[in-house]
Amino acid sequence: MDSNYIESYNDLQVHQLMLLDSARNQAYRQAVFDNKDFIQGKIVLDIGCGTGILSVFCAQAGAAKVYGVEASGINEIAKNIVKENKFENIIEIINSRIEDVTLPSKVDIIISEWMGFYLFHEGMLKSILEARDKFLKPEGVMFPESATLFAAPISVPSYFEKWSDIDGVSMNTFGEKIRIEASKKPVISAIEPDCILSDPEIVTWIDLKEITQEELKLMEAEHLVVCNKSGKYQGICLWFSCTFPSQDTEPIILSTGPEDPKTHWKQTIIVLPTEIEVEKGAPIAYKLSLKASEDSFRKYNLEVTMLDSNEIQHPEYCSCYMTKCIVIRAMLDKYEKDNSARA
Incomplete structure (x- = not known):
């Protein structure tokens, strides 16, 4: 291998x-x-x-x-x-x-x-860490010094919506098969920014001077995000950024997100087998897991689990349209105004 x-x-x-x-x-x-x-x-x-x-x-x-x-x-x-x-x-x-x-x-x-698709594909990072432990001086520097993996729900109409009319012929049956195949493994594609349905969340952040091999075996994140537009929730988009040290200025960042200059990494899409209509303000909950393959250290298995947003704890200032979050926001706003008035 x-x-x-x-x-x-x-x-x-x-x-x-x-x-x-x-x-x-x-x-x-x-x-x-x-x-x-x-x-x-x-x-x-x-x-x-x-x-x-x-x-x-x-x-x-x-x-x-x-x-x-x-x-x-x-x-x-x-x-x-x-x-x-x-x-x-x-x-x-x-x-x-x-x-x-x-x-x-x-x-x-x-x-x-060393970065691959969705940051970890190819597994070259394992070799980097071995070399770090063997060759880098204690006060030495890594380029890049850190990396962050992001995720956000997206619409991907190319997999769901273009098959109803192929030169006058309905090909939805074929489109369904394509979608099912796409949902079995990540798809590498350039995503337009307007396909992103919410602000991104951090899946994981790694410090190249400190991260261990053991920590790379399994990375999991549970997210609850709020849609900032209405649309069709059809997948999860992954991208990464890397930060480099700088002696004189702000750190240099190489970002591969949909709104950034195009790179050969593009973005990684996990296509869902079905689509869900969502409205602006709707909460979306999911769990994302990256697990190192037992067959090859150069591969990761990606898994998305859909979660019930009613059963997930929402953040204090959650902006979703659920009644409990609207009430909590109103109470917190009133509390802040009362405190400001007393001051």
Whole structure:
């Protein structure tokens, strides 16, 4: 399984897709150059360096030594790109799995573009954490330093609504089969912002310096959200953001949400087998589970469980249209006004 994963990165089109992802490249480049004073004279480890673009960024920023580790055959292209940019004396490309690498010393910085669809797909993070524990100095820095996974209910009309008239022929029976197939595994697609039915909720947040392998085995979140528009609730949308350290400015954030510049990650959709009509102000409750596969550490099983919003505790200032929440909001507003009047 690991060999198949490594061999998949021999495909030049995979790297073409990443290299043409301007949002991805610019976030990493800005993060590196905003930390130029810190990087100068330091030792950097670039894990899964691919064609070597991140290694070159670090060399351009003044790193004393960069180890670019790449297990696939693309490492030969990376070596030529290092020569093309005249950094042979700084960047060393190592053709190996990171788990098998030996370095002469600890490193100051680990940089890697390890993120997969819905952040955790591909399971490369396990390798990053092993390298962190083995190679990173105690005061060392991770690029990125943290990551957040978001979720929100969505409408996905392309799976539910376009089959009633295909050039004058009703194909709803076929559309039903397509929808059922789509509900069995996540779908990767670019979602328009107006398809999102509520504000997003955080599924999980990870600190790359602190997260453990054990904590990655199972991640669960129970959400109650309030629709900010009427529509058809047809799925759950997942996306992520990564935060990079910055010495001089606000942290740099690479976000893959529907409202952000398009990236090759797009968004991940969990299509529901049926649709539910919802009104503005309606509460939606669900539980999302990400469980590491027992068959392959590079895969996760995603599961959405629909919950009864009547049985879930609502937040104190819940804005949904349920009577109990309207009453509680009115009482809290009155309490605040009375306190303000006394003050």
